[in-house]
Amino acid sequence: xxxxxxxxxxxxxxxxxxxxxxxxxxxxxxxxxxxxxxxxxxxxxxxxxxxxxxxxxxxxxxxxxxxxxxxxxxxxxxxxxxxxxxxxxxxxxxxxxxxxxxxxxxxxxxxxxxxxxxxxxxxxxxxxxxxxxxxxxxxxxxxxxxxxxxxxxxxxxxxxxxxxxxxxxxxxxxxxxxxxxxxxxxxxxxxxxxxxxxxxxxxxxxxxxxxxxxxxxxxxxxxxxxxxxxxxxxxxxxxxxxxxxxxxxxxxxxxxxxxxxxxxxxxxxxxxxxxxxxxxxxxxxxxxxxxxxxxxxxxxxxxxxxxxxxxxxxxxxxxxxxxxxxxxxxxxxxxxxxxxxxxxxxxxxxxxxxxxxxxxx
Amino acid sequence: xxxxxxxxxxxxxxxxxxxxxxxxxxxxxxxxxxxxxxxxxxxxxxxxxxxxxxxxxxxxxxxxxxxxxxxxxxxxxxxxxxxxxxxxxxxxxxxxxxxxxxxxxxxxxxxxxxxxxxxxxxxxxxxxxxxxxxxxxxxxxxxxxxxxxxxxxxxxxxxxxxxxxxxxxxxxxxxxxxxxxxxxxxxxxxxxxxxxxxxxxxxxxxxxxxxxxxxxxxxxxxxxxxxxxxxxxxxxxxxxxxxxxxxxxxxxxxxxxxxxxxxxxxxxxxxxxxxxxxxxxxxxxxxxxxxxxxxxxxxxxxxxxxxxxxxxxxxxxxxxxxxxxxxxxxxxxxxxxxxxxxxxxxxxxxxxxxxxxxxxx
Numbered sequence: 268x269x270x271x272x273x274x275x276x277x278x279x280x281x282x283x284x285x286x287x288x289x290x291x292x293x294x295x296x297x298x299x300x301x302x303x304x305x306x307x308x309x310x311x312x313x314x315x316x317x318x319x320x321x322x323x324x325x326x327x328x329x330x331x332x333x334x335x336x337x338x339x340x341x342x343x344x345x346x347x348x349x350x351x352x353x354x355x356x357x358x359x360x361x362x363x364x365x366x367x368x369x370x371x372x373x374x375x376x377x378x379x380x381x382x383x384x385x386x387x388x389x390x391x392x393x394x395x396x397x398x399x400x401x402x403x404x405x406x407x408x409x410x411x412x413x414x415x416x417x418x419x420x421x422x423x424x425x426x427x428x429x430x431x432x433x434x435x436x437x438x439x440x441x442x443x444x445x446x447x448x449x450x451x452x453x454x455x456x457x458x459x460x461x462x463x464x465x466x467x468x469x470x471x472x473x474x475x476x477x478x479x480x481x482x483x484x485x486x487x488x489x490x491x492x493x494x495x496x497x498x499x500x501x502x503x504x505x506x507x508x509x510x511x512x513x514x515x516x517x518x519x520x521x522x523x524x525x526x527x528x529x530x531x532x533x534x535x536x537x538x539x540x541x542x543x544x545x546x547x548x549x550x551x552x553x554x555x556x557x558x559x560x561x562x563x564x565x566x567x568x569x570x571x572x573x574x575x576x577x578x579x580x581x582x583x584x585x586x587x588x589x590x591x592x593x594x595x596x597x598x599x600x601x602x603x604x605x606x607x608x609x610x611x612x613x614x615x616x617x618x619x620x621x622x623x624x625x626x627x628x
Numbered sequence: 629x630x631x632x633x634x635x636x637x638x639x640x641x642x643x644x645x646x647x648x649x650x651x652x653x654x655x656x657x658x659x660x661x662x663x664x665x666x667x668x669x670x671x672x673x674x675x676x677x678x679x680x681x682x683x684x685x686x687x688x689x690x691x692x693x694x695x696x697x698x699x700x701x702x703x704x705x706x707x708x709x710x711x712x713x714x715x716x717x718x719x720x721x722x723x724x725x726x727x728x729x730x731x732x733x734x735x736x737x738x739x740x741x742x743x744x745x746x747x748x749x750x751x752x753x754x755x756x757x758x759x760x761x762x763x764x765x766x767x768x769x770x771x772x773x774x775x776x777x778x779x780x781x782x783x784x785x786x787x788x789x790x791x792x793x794x795x796x797x798x799x800x801x802x803x804x805x806x807x808x809x810x811x812x813x814x815x816x817x818x819x820x821x822x823x824x825x826x827x828x829x830x831x832x833x834x835x836x837x838x839x840x841x842x843x844x845x846x847x848x849x850x851x852x853x854x855x856x857x858x859x860x861x862x863x864x865x866x867x868x869x870x871x872x873x874x875x876x877x878x879x880x881x882x883x884x885x886x887x888x889x890x891x892x893x894x895x896x897x898x899x900x901x902x903x904x905x906x907x908x909x910x911x912x913x914x915x916x917x918x919x920x921x922x923x924x925x926x927x928x929x930x931x932x933x934x935x936x937x938x939x940x941x942x943x944x945x946x947x948x949x950x951x952x953x954x955x956x957x958x959x960x961x962x963x964x965x966x967x968x969x970x971x972x973x974x975x976x977x978x979x980x981x982x983x984x985x986x987x988x989x
Contacts, residue, residue: 371896381868508742535740549912551911552913554902554927563901565897566922567922568919
């Protein structure tokens with residue numbers, strides 16, 4: 268009998284068996300004054316989940332229940348909680364803690380706090396407990412990382428916004444995507460489809476850049492103004508120095524990836540912002556590639572609480588619909604789902620649902 | 629007898645003999661309505677000159693007189709010239725032409741015009757004449773790239789501002805260097821010393837990052853607030869996530885160059901802007917290096933006419949003194965000087981002077 272509270276979740280026991288999920292009980296850190304306890308209703312399936320359980324991102328603490336696109340009901344709030352009400356429908360994303368005291372935290376950059384902790388796999392300092400993600404019955408989270416969900420957005424569509432959505436939204440607003448701007452989204456997957464939806468909602472001319480034309484019809488259905496396939500000869504020729512921003516969701520910079528051809532699309536001081544994190548080690552760049560337009564490349568990591576609330580408001584007001592395939596949560600379905608995601612067999616996000624059937628009402 | 633006007637200059641005949649200069653006559657493109665003819669008084673010696681004549685930057689047209697940090701007297705102005713008066717002391721930098729009609733040109737980004745031409749080595753479209761630089765008696769340049777020099781700045785100190793100065797100044801002002809900002813200048817050479825002088829003049833807290841401590845006293849004498857030597861153990865530890873901007877003047881990213889250690893110095897969305905262009909092919913980057921602070925890397929190329937005039941005004945008002953060693957121009961002295969520059973034996977810029985002795989008054 269543990270001295271800690273326990274929740275139940277679907278855990279992977281080791282990267283060697285990353286396609287096998289076990290329904291286990293696990294310890295939860297003590298309930299804090301600023302904590303919110305959430306009975307989970309659904310959870311999106313993120314590439315990070317696959318990278319983590321399969322060991323692609325290095326050592327992790329196992330057994331582990333992943334999942335960080337969580338929507339559920341706040342069933343208990345700590346005595347000092349002011350941001351969330353008991354009974355509210357809320358979401359939790361990929362980050363669950365930061366110091367809230369440093370310069371980064373105080374400037375709405377808490378996702379860059381040096382002391383940040385993720386929603387799963389982080390070791391809780393006082394207890395040594397490893398926090399567990401949203402393939403679970405409940406989650407216990409500091410109120411700063413708990414976000415009320417507007418009524419207009421169904422839970423299964425809100426869930427993937429908690430990570431994929433905010434990851435695409437933040438670099439768009441931080442880099443001025445809006446009317447009069449021309450934005451490219453590289454890669455049409457879970458992140459990329461949100462990139463298109465949000466870039467359009469913000470009013471930017473929005474293009475998709477993909478390897479082939481196979482997703483062109485989907486891109487247009489999401490609202491994209493144009494589509495470029497890098498397999499085409501001279502694919503970038505008609506658009507040199509015309510884009511203000513490229514948000515890259517590519518999670519692979521493999522053989523044949525020609526960064527310079529993308530950078531040549533950027534107008535003066537335009538930016539390439541990467542939000543996909545490849546498992547491969549290195550990206551090779553010729554400094555000369557930056558010279559003809561003074562462009563910049565960089566990365567963006569999630570988004571702030573302020574941006575999360577703004578994104579949800581925009582999504583509610585504009586009626587943005589995530590493209591989601593729902594799957595009832597179970598050990599078997601999780602196995603199938605992570606394998607399908609591993610093969611990129613998804614259009615464009617899975618949300619695990621029917622939590623009551625798996626964990627009780 | 630050439631059908632074109634001719635000037636005299638010290639030319640290199642081939643990269644194989646890049647340390648040998650020949651005093652030759654050369655053809656000049658026809659005088660245009662917007663052109664200014666300048667009798668050269670002095671010219672700074674830029675690393676680009678060495679890269680160019682030694683073949684480090686690939687094929688060039690020889691014979692060639694390099695030099696693009698020119699100061700002299702406007703002795704003739706075309707009928708449509710409005711920006712320069714006959715008799716004025718003026719400067720010419722590394723760029724001498726762009727279309728002035730494209731989006732880049734119309735937004736003070738003429739240094740990124742796809743049709744830009746350099747001050748030397750560019751082929752003049754109508755005649756096939758290869759333009760020649762400032763190791764010459766005269767230069768003939770479109771008025772847009774001819775800059776009146778404020779009286780307060782001696783010619784030999786103004787000359788290196790035409791390329792090294794503006795190259796360092798532009799990324800500082802374009803990226804907000806000023807009061808309350810913390811700026812690092814990587815490498816204390818010709819460009820770097822202007823980086824320190826201008827960053828301080830703009831009001832930013834300014835640090836120098838160098839391999840060793842050998843230039844620390846000079847950096848402080850230039851006004852630097854601090855100095856970091858990358859050979860020191862844990863050299864970046866006390867400054868993680870504190871810099872807003874790093875301007876890199878390093879012209880080599882060789883063995884042991886650890887970009888990630890520099891990027892870790894940047895605050896959220898801070899920028900590494902490279903103004904040195906290495907001869908080596910590639911820079912290798914882990915995308916992860918950008919994630920912890922959402923930083924960006926990029927490059928900057930020269931600066932606009934508007935910035936050139938603002939820089940000269942600032943230099944005049946603040947009494948900025950370029951650190952210059954003057955050398956009388958001659959075939960022999962040019963040979964010695966480019967070889968010294970090639971070995972980085974310069975503190976911190978050479979200006980070739982005494983043009984009257986070489987070319988006549």
